[in-house]
Amino acid sequence: MSKSAENTALYTLGIDIGSTTVKIAVLDGKHNILFSDYRRHFANIRETLKDLIGDAYKKLGNLRVHPMITGSGGLTLANHLEIPFVQEVIAVSTALKDHSEKVDVAIELGGEDAKIIYFEGGNVEQRMNGICAGGTGSFIDQMASLLQTDASGLNEYAKGYKSLYTIAARCGVFAKSDIQPLINEGATREDLSASIFQAVVNQTISGLACGKPIRGHVAFLGGPLHFLSELKAAFVRTLKLDEEHTIAPDDSHLFAAIGSALNYKEDNTILLSDLDNKLNSEIHMEFEVARMEPLFADKAEYEAFEERHNAHCVGTADLETYKGNCFLGIDAGSTTTKAALVSEDGSLLYSFYSNNNGNPLATTIRAIKEIYSLLPKGVKIVHSCSTGYGEALIKA
Template structure:
């Protein structure tokens, strides 16, 4: 008789089959990439193919196990109980177990009465957090581990919020910190987050077990814990199959239940239709009819910046650069404000190198009669670029964006800018800035979140955005913490939402986050009458449409929405040159 445990987690699925002596017979661990049902089905079919006809008991556990248990009628075991059973059987000497999963973190104290502490409202410092940080460094979790192994220095990084951590990481990249040191700093942030928010001062001592996928696969993360806790080798418990511990515990506990046929379980999963799952909360489609989309696109096609060919240009021109958190933008204009050249692209974590490439390209294509008379820079990398390249003037982003907005919409009284990691709302009155609001406490749903999700399903963000326009039933994903919103997306996918419905749902979430958490608007009238929206995120027509639907306002989005900071700096450089005469 065999015993089988199935662990359906937030990012992975695991199967563990043992014999009557509780010795491993078959194990498998794989990421489900949000397709939970088919991933579980594949695990079971692969096990059947490997082992043939077997007699087994079966129990399911994990955050995604409850629904599976209900739909196909197999026993469910709470993962805390499963994990405890596994520890007591394999590593009974354990005093404290630290377990990290895809979106959860746990510390269990094995005392007379076991005490477990786990993360609640924040999923910072978990496996999904590590994946997000790895993506920012243009690698994966394994690559992050390899980088961290070569570190020479540790920097403080916020692990309480995935997006704020991105800001810290981006600042370090902008300052020239090595990816090796940043990778190790990310892992140290995970350690600090886990110990400070879960242990909350309660000592972690004795024999410490390290469990869960992130701690199993990431040797440098274990090292960070070991060094921080000052553990000696005899107090380190790192059992075989530590990444499968919960599924092993479920297998052990399944012995209490009756025999089940794995082939029958596979058939039941195959026959599960989307109607077997709970109906999603849905939102109105962005466009009810094709004619609505056509009218929307025609209206916004009018807001076009004047351009002019650089090839035959002669005379003075003015360069503006916006060194953003994840992108670098540059605009070259003539004395009338017509754009001669523009660039919008990722800084690949090295803004200094990127602006060098842009300047080299610009000087290569500039005709002899053209002369860059004055230059200006704004953004995160402002001071660094002024020092490195000798830009004439620097200015805060808010002023640069206002100058650009006023150029397109004289008398503008409200500017909303959504960038990769931040949101800014500026209220103006009689040409003066009256109020500025930033996303201080939460960055859920910024542009980078949508970009990371699109990348995670192998789709360019531009295509992902276009899908939203076709959505029939946009998924209501709320506007919570980035990592938990990831969870909501995964739940929506499991419940049968299409890519279009999820993309449209995320667009709604971005706007809800801005209006409800940043601006805290109660009445659309508070937004003003002349509204400009800008920032690269507004290149996404779905987000633009969501804003107009939720706010009840028609707004102006210039066709250079992502270049407004650079365009504003070019205008300021032109004005500065004129005043210097």
């Protein structure tokens, strides 16, 4: 392309600053995507965006672009960079209309937000979750950690499921309360993974749609629905959609960025190199986080706290020299297994504490084997008791 043609060509840059990821898309005048990427920012938005802009510069050269920013974390950045901002629902709606005229409902899941957008007779209605991230990408990550995997691992497990369990998705704490007993009772990772995805579906439909039908042509957008095929399949299965009414664009994870590029302003342009330079400077947030008072005013106060609490300890005795009866207690908790061997006078002879890695029975067996390997002659375990999430499993 000649220099004069490059100067007159139209290039637009869409930037989507999400709660956990940054997405960018560079489009030409015919809405073709010349460059796009999707990257987690790990709370470092400026550096992540700078890296993405640098990658676009390396591939496309120093283009002059019409930039536009959208996303839940984009407004402060837009003000700092002097780039126009467009509301996310407008950006997504624009991208959907450019992609297909046949969209009645869009379901979009992000890192910490979830949306349902209804398109009815030219009107647009958006329903979005509140401050809780239940049923979003972050929720899926949290649940995956309980199964010692990540989101993509959950997706692979879910492909082989046979049964679904009821799991709360409104809150990670409630979901954990449902999942951990199932883990302790021996539920398979395949069934648990599919159940987690089904919980996200149920939360989205019941919590956002609130009884309003989701029907017609349904588009699935956002990173979790793009990268997790079994999550999308759970939505399709629950909504009873056929292939004709299921819209899953190839770039569904980038739709907000694409839509923001399509909403560009004629009078706002910038070279990619200049945008990269602007991102070199620190961004001063427009708010200050309210901070709580520290627990301890100084080191001396903390040391006094430690001394006070360390004065109260469980009495111990030497198992190697002990003679007589003893008692075994096992606590099969949600993530750890604990065991204590106690003498007749209440002294602690042995203790065990370990992560159960989702298998409390195997961990308990390991603890008991260790106890018996250390138990001297003349010592007898006369009574044992179990408690915790895995109590029934240990008793069995």
